[in-house]
Amino acid sequence: MKPYYETRLRIVGPLVLYAFGTIFFRLNVYFSEDLNMxxxxxxIGISAGYICWNLTRWVVLLIQRRNPGLxxxxxRLLWLAAVYPFLVNIGVFIRLVAHSWLSGKLFYWPGLFDYATTTGIQLFYHSxxxxxxxxxxxxRQWQQTNAEKEALLKVQWQGQFESLKNQVNPHFLFNSLNSLSSLISDEPAKAERFVDEMAKVYRYLLRSNEGELTTLKTELGFISSYTHLLKTRYGKGISVTVDVEAVEDTCYLPPLTLQMLVENAVKHNTILNHKPLTIEIKAMPSVHQHVGQLMVRNNLQKRTIRTGSNQVGLSNIAAKYQMLSKQDIVVEDDGQYFTVLLPLLSETQLIKAV
Structure with missing residues (x-):
């Protein structure tokens, strides 16, 4: 809550409520009691109103901090329902103590009718x-969620554009067709499979904007086709291993995440038969997520000729995870390996499913 709005609310709110309550609950006092009464x-009414307002405010904000989000x-509502009777009775107690003190009497417990009447008024105020x-x-949570969805949509489209720009481009197409051309006459069976895998790659790329998430099983199926094209082109110069158990097939991640990371490894490292680029995709347990993490790691053998940075791709991946689950990816470069740890998401972890 903004400070200026909060201050104004805490000053004006109890006064407005007291005036409202006077009209409905205490109007008879002005016609039946003397000025001192x-x-x-x-x-008593104004003082108790400020005390109860701020006490209830503190309790509600505490519950919100400990149980945040939609x-x-x-x-939160269950906690509020649990503390509600205590807050109401605190309000009743404050009024009884104040009346006893001002009348010069020791504290007394009211009769059932007086207690029920005072409690009913406090129920109204505390509600x-x-x-x-x-x-x-x-x-405000609803506003924030809508803003995050809009930002996610923007990031999603930007990620799709970058992916298509990097992969469905003349260079990638030329290299793929060049590899296919060399296979047609010498190895027609391999050429036929190459066409099938190439079709799967482009089909997935063009359909990847249909959802914010995809299953890990689907993403790994795409990577299998994508790496087949790379292996056909580079031969023994590239090695991609996948170590993921079947149980992980129910996990989710943003589409094209693995493709961006594999493409990043190919783009920035030398690929030679006697010095192969090795890419490892492995599921790992995590103490922070219920499902676990996916590690994507490649050995570092950086090109002598610098290529354009792929920070946009990594930034898009990080932004998608933040928008979808409030979790961060981990990027590590120890000089020997470049490693990215991706949280594997479950449906219950997703903000959009809340």
């Missing part, structure tokens, strides 16, 4: 307090 009611709304702060919180 009226002033006493005014002082996904934990139900949990308003909670509704104000929880309502504002939900509205």
């Amino acid at each position: 009226i002033l006493r009611y005014e002082w 996904g934990q709304t139900k949990k 308003i307090y909670i509704a104000i702060y929880e309502g504002i919180y939900l509205y």
Whole structure:
């Protein structure tokens, strides 16, 4: 909540509620009591209103900090329902103590009718307090979620554009067709498979914008076709190994994530038969995520001729993970290996599923 708005609300709110409550609950006091009694009611009502307002505000904000986001709304409401009777009775107690003190009497517990009446009024006030702060919180969370969805859509389209620009370009197409041409006359069977895998690659690239996520199984199937093209072109100069158990097939990640990382490795490293580029894709357990992580690692043998940086691709991947799950990817370069750790997502972890 913005400071200026919060300060104004905390000053004006209790006064407005007190005036509202006076009209509905205490109007008879102004016609049946003397001036001293009226002033006493005014002082007690306003003071108790400020105390209860700020106490309830503190409790609601504490619950929000410990159970943040739209996904934990139900949990927050359960906590609020649990503390609601205590807050109401604190309000009743404050009013009773104040009346006893101003009347010069020891504390007394009221009769059932007086207690029920005071409790009913406090139920009304505390419902308003909670509704104000929880309502504002939900509205702002809804606004933030919409803003994040718009940002995610922008990142998604930018990622698709970069992927298509980097892969469905004349150089990639030329290299693929050149490899195919050399196979047609010498190895027609391999040429036929090459065409099939090439078709799968382009089909996946063109359909990858249909959703924010894809299953790990689908992404690995695409990588299998993509690396087949690379192996056909580079032969023994490139090696791609995948070590992922079948249980991981139910995990999710943004589409084209693995392709961007493999393309990044090919783009920035030398590829020679006697000095092959090795790329490893491996599922790893993680203490931070319930599902685990996916490690994509390649040995470093950087090209002597510098190529354009692929930071845009890595930035897009990082932004997608932030938007979808509030999790970060990990990028490591120890001089021997370039490693990227990707969180594997489950449906319950996704912001958009909350």
